[in-house]
Amino acid sequence: MLIVGERINTSRKVKGESVIENAVVNRDAEFVKDLAKKQFEAGATYIDINCGTLISGEPEAMEWLTKVVMEAVDAPISFDTPNGAALSLALAAYDPSKGQPLINSITAESERYNNILPLVLQYKAKIIALAMDDTGIQSDPGKRLSVARKLINDLTAAGVAASDIYVDPLTFPIGTGSDVAVSMLDIIEKIRAEFPEAHIIAGLSNVSHGLPARKLLNQAMTVLCMGKGLDAGIVDPNDKYLMALIASTEALLGRDDYCMNYITLSREGKFEGI
């Protein structure tokens, strides 16, 4: 499971305070480094950086975040912005010896697609492809599946390896309809069957929007999606219980020979207090 740690995002609030946005605006490197380290130590494969709430100066802030995260951890970065200028500046500052960069994200919207694709090719990046196009986000799961198919086909035709594509079928809140999670599971199952080399990713916490005890729904949804073929997630790696369930699910799905990773995590105390 590829884990994209989502915590360095200026839209995130802690107890109502925009602590991350403040840290970015004030160039508080230690605050950002601490977030990067904690996620890396908890098992994040990629550290996502997003400063999309900044009204101006997003490119410079992305460049700064890139440098700060590289100083903090030996992990590759997920560049989370639709802003081509911000992406260009950040990718130019990135040292690929940290690992293949991940661009988060492209869509089938014509302008965004045409802006982002050259950067994907130039930097040989992995790419998150959101199942939306110029008509917006379609609630009809068949339409989202079609957009996902089109993105995979277009990207591979443009020269992106299928194994570098991370399709995101987009998560709807279960509070908006009893069938939205089942539909998403169905999309995942179909993409997995049709494109065995492509990856499937999701930011699953949206599923619990507006409901109590959100982490329970997020955890159950993560396990359900993994059962259908999801192999990457944009998550909070410091949700210890979620990470433990992901490791358990990996073992159950036969992706952890002799449960060695599971047993190692247990010995390292990663399941303590659970």
Add this chain to the structure above:
Amino acid sequence: MLIVGERINTSRKVKGESVIENAVVNRDAEFVKDLAKKQFEAGATYIDINCGTLISGEPEAMEWLTKVVMEAVDAPISFDTPNGAALSLALAAYDPSKGQPLINSITAESERYNNILPLVLQYKAKIIALAMDDTGIQSDPGKRLSVARKLINDLTAAGVAASDIYVDPLTFPIGTGSDVAVSMLDIIEKIRAEFPEAHIIAGLSNVSHGLPARKLLNQAMTVLCMGKGLDAGIVDPNDKYLMALIASTEALLGRDDYCMNYITLSREGKFEGI
């Protein structure tokens, strides 16, 4: 999800002590009633009773357990024994106004099948059908699937409604092979597709046998199996986290309109401390 509460079982030990066996041998009704009540309050649909470790007197003990559990709670009973004499005595003592009895279990072993089937028919019971026959428990998942099919076909031909059959594909420990859980998920998916009216049940805790932090694997396996069509479980309903994940999964699988049950459980404090 039908929840069969597994805690009244004389083979269970608490801190190495056979406290349940002792309670049954000493006819400690209050101890047993407390176990029944706690499971019922935690959401058990059925209360399982098993005193299979008793070397003699199992029939009388099953009869006593039946009466005690009926006094304790307004829930139907799952009669957990392969012993025809014990089943007969217990079922005769059972008041069907508590709900349709559940016999746990029949197999395709000739003698057991022929002993148990008449009781299923006589008491119009629900029946757990374990996927094993006179050749024993087959590790080959294709063979277990064949036995499961045969049991459903034979039982329905004998007059048992498909909706009263709970097939148990049998859970193997993930420590014995990386593919055993995937095979079980595959069996569940196939039975669900072939027999939409039949139910699928499992005692999933065996999956974690011999591994640390067992409840994590049990929880993840429960959610994965539900995703493939499992709709009943033999579980410890006093594992609060497991029950919360089951409720979450039910909501995600579209079996909880408007998440009303999920929201109610949250309001009742069932997710507190999680």
